[in-house]
Each structure stands twice: as C-alpha cells, then as structure tokens.
Amino acid sequence: MTGNFNRPISGAALTRRRFMTATAAGTAALAFGGRSAFAADDTLKVGFISPRTGPLGGFGETDGYVLELARKALAGGLQAGGKTWKVEILDRDTQSDPSRAGQLAKDLINNQAVDLMLAVSTPETINPVADACEAAGVPCLSTVMPWEAWYFGRGAKPGAPSPFKWTYHFGFGVGEFLKTYISQWNLIETNKKVGVMYPNDADGNAIRANLAPALAKAGFTIVDPGAYETGTTDFSSQIALFRQEGVEIFNSFPIPPDFAAFWRQAAQQGLTQQIKICQVAKTGLFPSDIEALGDLGMNVSSAAYWHKAFPYKSSLTGVSGNELADGYEAASGKQWTQQLGASLSLLDAGFDVLKAASDVKSKAAVAKAMSTLKTTTIAGKVDFTSGPVANVSPGPIIGTQWVKAPAGSKFALDYVVTEHATDPNVPVGAKLIAYNG
Incomplete structure (x- = not known):
C-alpha cells in the first residue's frame, strides 16, 4: 500500500x-x-451450509450466534502455513430442502471457489452437500447425523474400500445409540418391549437396518409397524399395534411435525399412559420441540451430541460449554440448545484442518490433512485415524431427559444428563424419571 x-x-x-x-x-x-489489507489471494473461503428455516430449522436456530463467535475469533486472520490468511465464512440456509442444499453447495464451489466446505445437521442437509463436493473435488467436513446414513447412504459398501476422497464426517453412529439406549433403558424397570417408528428416509432406514437388530440382540423386543412416510398425519394403526403389544418403551427418529402429530394422537388413544420411556431422536433435541407439546413433552427422553456439561473448550474461540450456553442465552433471550456446541465443533475441526494442511490453497493437501486430523473440539475428540471406516470419526451421544425446570428458572424446561456410556468425561446430573413418573 x-x-x-x-x-x-x-x-x-x-x-x-x-x-x-x-x-x-x-x-x-x-x-x-x-487496517492492514489482505491481497485477494490471501483470502480463504469457507462454506457453511445448515438448515436455518423450514421443518429442520431448530438445527440451525443457533448458527447465527455461533458464526458470529467464529468470525470474531478469525477477525485478525488465520495462521496457517507460516502466514496469516483473511477468512470469509460464507453461510447458507438450505430452508430444510435437500435439493436446495445441493444447489447451494454447487454455487459455493463454482461461483465462490470455496477452499473448504462445512455442512451440519441431518442427511437432508449433509448428503447432497457432500455429494456435490465429492463430485467437484472440494474437501468437505460434516457432523450431526448417524455416520452410517452418511457413509452407506451415499453408496459405500460394507467391507469395501471407501469410495470417498474429499468428504469426511465426524460424530455419533448406531453403535453410540446402542450403548446409550441400553444404558438409559436399563435405568427403569420395563417389560423391554420397544415400539419403534422409523421413517422411510436416510436416518430411519439406517437405524432400522442397524440399531433395531442390535437392540433385539441385547434383549429388547422390537415392535415395528414398518416405515412411515414423512408428513403422515394419521398414526392410528401404529398406535393400535403398540397398545395391543403392550410396549412400555417408545423410540423414533422423526422430524418435529410428525412426532407432534403422533404423540398427540397417542395421548388421545391411550398409548402414552402405558409408556415408561419415550426416547426420541432428531426431534426432542431442542426446547422449542418439547415446549410445543405442552404437558405431553414433560419427561420425554432425548440424547445429546453436545451438552453444556461437556468438559471441553472450543479450539477456535476458547469458550467452554457453560460460557457458550450462557452467552447465547444472554444474547438471544432464548434457552441454550445442543446445536450450539455441535455447530461450533464443526468450525473448530474445520479450522484445525486448515491449520494442519501443508498448503491451504491446495484442495488435495486440505483433504489429506482432514484424513489424519486428531483434535479436541468443544464436543470432544475428533480422530480420523482410528474410525470404524475410512472418512469417519465416531463421537458420543449422551442420554438426556426434559424435565420441569426448578423454581426461579428463566425457562420452563431443564435438560438433564441421565447417563454417559459413550463419554464418561461428561458428568451425569440427574436420575432418569419414568415418562409417567
């Protein structure tokens, strides 16, 4: 200058x-x-794709706050490869539409020339983005969906070499759900009859094929009325079967509108009275999902891929779990959600990849750094050198429950940790209560 x-x-x-x-x-x-200026070729572009609106909008509700923290942490640039890089995070909202997710990814690849893609939350978001990146030779990192639905749902075959060179995923899988559910469900005496409702989608099909047989092997009787289509409005036949079979545990992986419709009908038709554990995944993750159910949401069991009790700090921003949750509540006036730590962990891991790459402007070098990444994010360990398959690093899912908040709380609900089989570093904070307890 x-x-x-x-x-x-x-x-x-x-x-x-x-x-x-x-x-x-x-x-x-x-x-x-x-201020000191960066030349155009001193800029790193990182795409960040999540569902901020639509039926899956709960997954993206906190992303604005998390992205603001990340941008502040990166305001002075990123040190990588012996120099300082200006960073642009280009965030996009899928509106919960898989087709739009793929289109957004292609636009970021072709028109913005991103150096790294980050995708978060559900197969409807992650798989189309990962597929676009794999086809274009752009490194992509993702989290928050069962890894089996990401790996096998995109065409990988059991026992065969990984077909993926550019795309990597970290977080929970069926094995973590199995450990958590067995640990959680053994906390209360039941007849071990589990009514399951798994949708006809990537999540539901992966869970039906892998989790249900493993639960049966562990001594639970699985009552499965078959896959249902997303958007179903009448669940009378499933409810009748569950009542007839006397199920005392209910487990599902639905989107929020489907679970709300089912659970209200289950109450009207007398099913909820016999349920001792209502274990819901995908829905039931966020306070807004549970509040929408009124009294029917109280004592619903969930599972957390992140909780403010996780004892880790963000490698990018330095914040702890409690600092992240408290900061969000102060800034937004809303209750913290587990997505805060999940989205921040993706940014933690993504920027750790860039710092580890031998050449941040070489997509091959960035992908290689991803394949050997070993780091600790705010959500715990990420290690691509020891996964169940190439391209995958497994992560915890912790047993939790929604209970009435103590007197004096700003919010109606409290989200408590009830078991920690997949990460004993996370402290258990409460005893599981029967749904009708």
Whole structure:
C-alpha cells in the first residue's frame, strides 16, 4: 500500500496514469480504514451450509450466534502455513430442502471457489452437500447425523474400500445409540418391549437396518409397524399395534411435525399412559420441540451430541460449554440448545484442518490433512485415524431427559444428563424419571 501514493509527486511527473494509480491507492487505504489489507489471494473461503428455516430449522436456530463467535475469533486472520490468511465464512440456509442444499453447495464451489466446505445437521442437509463436493473435488467436513446414513447412504459398501476422497464426517453412529439406549433403558424397570417408528428416509432406514437388530440382540423386543412416510398425519394403526403389544418403551427418529402429530394422537388413544420411556431422536433435541407439546413433552427422553456439561473448550474461540450456553442465552433471550456446541465443533475441526494442511490453497493437501486430523473440539475428540471406516470419526451421544425446570428458572424446561456410556468425561446430573413418573 506504500509506493507511489506516499512518495511526493512533482507536477511534471503527475501523468494521468500516475494520478489514477494514486487515487485508487488512496481509495483502497480509506476502504480499509487504516487496517492492514489482505491481497485477494490471501483470502480463504469457507462454506457453511445448515438448515436455518423450514421443518429442520431448530438445527440451525443457533448458527447465527455461533458464526458470529467464529468470525470474531478469525477477525485478525488465520495462521496457517507460516502466514496469516483473511477468512470469509460464507453461510447458507438450505430452508430444510435437500435439493436446495445441493444447489447451494454447487454455487459455493463454482461461483465462490470455496477452499473448504462445512455442512451440519441431518442427511437432508449433509448428503447432497457432500455429494456435490465429492463430485467437484472440494474437501468437505460434516457432523450431526448417524455416520452410517452418511457413509452407506451415499453408496459405500460394507467391507469395501471407501469410495470417498474429499468428504469426511465426524460424530455419533448406531453403535453410540446402542450403548446409550441400553444404558438409559436399563435405568427403569420395563417389560423391554420397544415400539419403534422409523421413517422411510436416510436416518430411519439406517437405524432400522442397524440399531433395531442390535437392540433385539441385547434383549429388547422390537415392535415395528414398518416405515412411515414423512408428513403422515394419521398414526392410528401404529398406535393400535403398540397398545395391543403392550410396549412400555417408545423410540423414533422423526422430524418435529410428525412426532407432534403422533404423540398427540397417542395421548388421545391411550398409548402414552402405558409408556415408561419415550426416547426420541432428531426431534426432542431442542426446547422449542418439547415446549410445543405442552404437558405431553414433560419427561420425554432425548440424547445429546453436545451438552453444556461437556468438559471441553472450543479450539477456535476458547469458550467452554457453560460460557457458550450462557452467552447465547444472554444474547438471544432464548434457552441454550445442543446445536450450539455441535455447530461450533464443526468450525473448530474445520479450522484445525486448515491449520494442519501443508498448503491451504491446495484442495488435495486440505483433504489429506482432514484424513489424519486428531483434535479436541468443544464436543470432544475428533480422530480420523482410528474410525470404524475410512472418512469417519465416531463421537458420543449422551442420554438426556426434559424435565420441569426448578423454581426461579428463566425457562420452563431443564435438560438433564441421565447417563454417559459413550463419554464418561461428561458428568451425569440427574436420575432418569419414568415418562409417567
């Protein structure tokens, strides 16, 4: 930014070209307000795709706050490969539409030339983004969906080498759900009859194929009326079967509108009275889902891929779990959700990849750094060197429950940890209460 602009210019030397050069330089200096400038080729572009609106909007509700924390942490640039890089995070909302997720990814790849893609929350978001990145040769990191639905749901075959070179995923899988559910369900005496409602989608099909047989092997009787279609409004036949079979545990992986419809009908038709454990995944993760059910949401069991009780700090921002939750509540006036730590863990891991890459502008080098990543995020350990399959690093899912908040609380609900089989570092904070307890 020095040079001709700062050197005295004589009248004779002030040609039209030098006048324009000086003016342009002065405008640039004013635009940067005196701060040090980065050249265009000193900028790293990171795409961040999540569902901020639509039926899956609960997963993205806190992303604005998390992205603000990340941008503040990166305001002075990112140190990688011996130099400082300016960082642009280009966040996009899928509106809960898988087709739109894929289109957004292609736009970020083709028109924004992102160096790294981050995708978070549910197969409807992650799989189309990962597929677009795999096809284009762009490194992509994702979290918050069962890894089996990500790996096998995108065409990988059991026992065969991974077909993926550019895409990586970390977080819970069926094995973690199995450990958590066995641990959680053994906390209360039941007849071990489990009524399951798994939708006809990537999550539901992966869970039906892998989790249900493992639960049966562990001594639970699975009552499965078959896959239902998302958007179903009448669940009378499923409810009748569950009542007839006397199920005392209910388990489902629905989107919020489907569970709300089912659970209200279950109450009207007498099923909820016999349920001792209502264990819901995908729905039941966020306070808004449970509050919408009124009294029917009290004592619903859930599972947390992150909780403010997790004893880890963000490698990107330095905040702890409690600091993250408290900061969000102060800024938004809303109750903290587990998505805060999950989305921040993705940013933690993503920027740790860039710091570890031998050349951040080489997509092959970034993908290689991802394949060997070993780090600790606010949600715990990420390690791609020891996963169940290549391209996957498993992570915890912790047994939890929604209970009435203690007197004096700002919010109606409290979200308590009831078991910790998949990460004993997370403290158990409460005893599981029977749904009708």
